[in-house]
Amino acid sequence: MSQFYLTALQLSLCLGPMAMGIYITMKVFNIPDITTDGSYTLGAAVTAMLLMHHWPALAVLPVCMIAGALAGICTALIHTKLRIDALLAGILVMTGLYSINLIILGRSNIPLINTPAIFNSFPFFKNDLYNQLFISAIIVIILTLLLNYLLKTDFGIAMRATGNNPIMTKSLGINNDIIKILGLALANALTALSGFLVSQYQSFTDINMGIGIVITGLGSVLIADALRIWINVTNIGLQIVLVLAGSFLFQMVLAFTLAMGIDPNFLKLVTASFVLLIVALPRVSRQLKRG
Amino acid sequence: MISLQNIRKIFHKGKENELTALENLSLQIKKGEFVVLVGANGSGKTTLLNIIGGAEKLTSGSITINGTDVTQFPEYKRSKWIARVFQNPNNGTAPDLTILDNFRLAALRTQRKNLTIGTDAAFKKKVLDKIATLGMGLENKINQPMGNLSGGQRQALTLLMSVMDETDILLLDEPTAALDPKSACVVLNLADKFNKDFGITTMLITHNLKDAQQYGNRLIQLQEGKILRDINTESKVKLLLPDIYEWFG
Numbered sequence: 232m233s234q235f236y237l238t239a240l241q242l243s244l245c246l247g248p249m250a251m252g253i254y255i256t257m258k259v260f261n262i263p264d265i266t267t268d269g270s271y272t273l274g275a276a277v278t279a280m281l282l283m284h285h286w287p288a289l290a291v292l293p294v295c296m297i298a299g300a301l302a303g304i305c306t307a308l309i310h311t312k313l314r315i316d317a318l319l320a321g322i323l324v325m326t327g328l329y330s331i332n333l334i335i336l337g338r339s340n341i342p343l344i345n346t347p348a349i350f351n352s353f354p355f356f357k358n359d360l361y362n363q364l365f366i367s368a369i370i371v372i373i374l375t376l377l378l379n380y381l382l383k384t385d386f387g388i389a390m391r392a393t394g395n396n397p398i399m400t401k402s403l404g405i406n407n408d409i410i411k412i413l414g415l416a417l418a419n420a421l422t423a424l425s426g427f428l429v430s431q432y433q434s435f436t437d438i439n440m441g442i443g444i445v446i447t448g449l450g451s452v453l454i455a456d457a458l459r460i461w462i463n464v465t466n467i468g469l470q471i472v473l474v475l476a477g478s479f480l481f482q483m484v485l486a487f488t489l490a491m492g493i494d495p496n497f498l499k500l501v502t503a504s505f506v507l508l509i510v511a512l513p514r515v516s517r518q519l520k521r522g
Numbered sequence: 523m524i525s526l527q528n529i530r531k532i533f534h535k536g537k538e539n540e541l542t543a544l545e546n547l548s549l550q551i552k553k554g555e556f557v558v559l560v561g562a563n564g565s566g567k568t569t570l571l572n573i574i575g576g577a578e579k580l581t582s583g584s585i586t587i588n589g590t591d592v593t594q595f596p597e598y599k600r601s602k603w604i605a606r607v608f609q610n611p612n613n614g615t616a617p618d619l620t621i622l623d624n625f626r627l628a629a630l631r632t633q634r635k636n637l638t639i640g641t642d643a644a645f646k647k648k649v650l651d652k653i654a655t656l657g658m659g660l661e662n663k664i665n666q667p668m669g670n671l672s673g674g675q676r677q678a679l680t681l682l683m684s685v686m687d688e689t690d691i692l693l694l695d696e697p698t699a700a701l702d703p704k705s706a707c708v709v710l711n712l713a714d715k716f717n718k719d720f721g722i723t724t725m726l727i728t729h730n731l732k733d734a735q736q737y738g739n740r741l742i743q744l745q746e747g748k749i750l751r752d753i754n755t756e757s758k759v760k761l762l763l764p765d766i767y768e769w770f771g
Contacts, residue, residue, distance in 0.1 A: 384635075384638055384639050385627075385635040385639075386636060386637050388626055391616070391619055392624075392627055396612075396615065398608070402575070402604075403601060405627075405635065406596075406598050407598075465667070
């Protein structure tokens with residue numbers, strides 16, 4: 232049973248960077264970015280290709296993040312320069328990335344069983360799962376500290392203000408377009424990093440592994456939002472921690488559903504319903520209160 | 523300081539609802555002048571301010587600020603000289619950010635926003651001292667989100683934020699339209715003080731003719747996108763409220 236929780240924890244840590252990315256696009260910039268589905272698989276595809284070419288896992292990591300950043304920049308350029316709706320821009324890039332990912336992979340599925348992985352590059356623990364947990368936790372902690380610092384810097388304040396009041400930021404000498412481009416690059420770099428981690432955790436990359444993954448990230452951020460309002464958190468560092476907690480709760484619910492013996496074919500339906508529930512509950516309760 | 527040459531602004535050009543907002547308007551504003559703009563709705567006051575601030579592109583003509591031709595400059599580049607206070611108190615500040623963070627951004631209006639933390643103890647002290655001058659009792663709220671404050675408080679803070687960095691020009695588009703009389707008085711007196719103390723060139727749009735008479739040293743009336751009256755300092759001092767009311771007779 233403890234294995235059951237630990238696996239959910241491990242997966243939530245691997246998906247943590249993506250949840251942080253969604254937090255940046257959705258909560259900081261107020262942009263619904265669907266590029267995620269594509270940039271997540273992009274990270275996993277780049278990982279598979281480079282590991283097959285005997286790259287050390289640690290060297291693959293920055294390449295993945297750069298690839299993800301480029302995907303984010305494409306979406307941001309379409310959105311800011313061509314003035315196309317962010318949602319459509321993301322869908323266009325995500326669709327295009329499907330072909331690019333197929334080209335990178337060469338086929339629809341690559342197993343990563345006999346290749347080096349980031350998780351066995353540094354054997355801190357004898358137990359594989361503990362080692363995976365430890366390494367993922369270190370990566371997630373470093374990212375949390377960096378993101379917390381970034382959002383508190385002058386540039387970070389400019390980022391947050393751009394999403395909150397673009398009229399004000401323009402009058403304060405901020406080029407909103409540049410800030411959005413950098414923000415989407417960062418968010419999708421984080422998403423690709425999740426692709427990097429998950430492909431090595433599950434020991435394969437599949438062309439379809441990203442389908443609907445954005446919902447997982449959205450769900451994590453929405454759970455975090457509910458928790459934030461509930462316990463009244465304003466500190467940014469704590470908000471990021473809540474997003475990670477949201478990611479864990481989300482994976483727990485999914486693991487629990489599977490453990491109850493529900494047909495895995497229903498998993499996406501359960502995921503979507505669960506997110507709907509999180510979004511709808513506060514609204515319904517508000518309406519009930521109003522009478 | 524500001525020089526406008528043959529400014530034309532036509533909205534929806536070539537369409538059925540074509541509208542000429544500014545028609546061949548030329549205007550020179552000297553450093554330190556406090557210009558009050560009056561005129562009926564649709565006379566082009568806000569369009570004129572938006573064109574100087576860069577929020578609207580002009581159809582033809584040119585704008586020079588401090589000797590630099592800024593006609594093609596986007597809004598964020600003109601913020602090197604210009605600070606703005608909007609008619610809607612919500613536009614000037616970011617509601618989810620703390621008062622401190624809002625002031626930090628304003629303090630960097632003409633500078634780069636770097637990857638360093640600037641909201642340190644020294645900066646906090648500076649903001650506290652500034653806010654204390656308002657006498658609104660906001661000193662102990664600087665870590666609260668801006669959205670918790672009233673419109674009057676936000677508007678006063680927006681104005682205060684405009685002098686956190688080097689400012690040559692202050693554009694005020696009906697800053698008191700949404701405020702109660704007391705907050706309106708605080709905001710206009712503060713603008714007047716900044717104009718006198720720091721020599722900031724100021725442009726104020728107002729529908730309140732009493733304010734138009736009381737504040738500023740130059741009064742311009744716009745009508746249908748053209749300057750109808752331009753009253754300079756000596757004549758404005760002599761101008762009485764009934765005289766201005768008569769313009770709108």
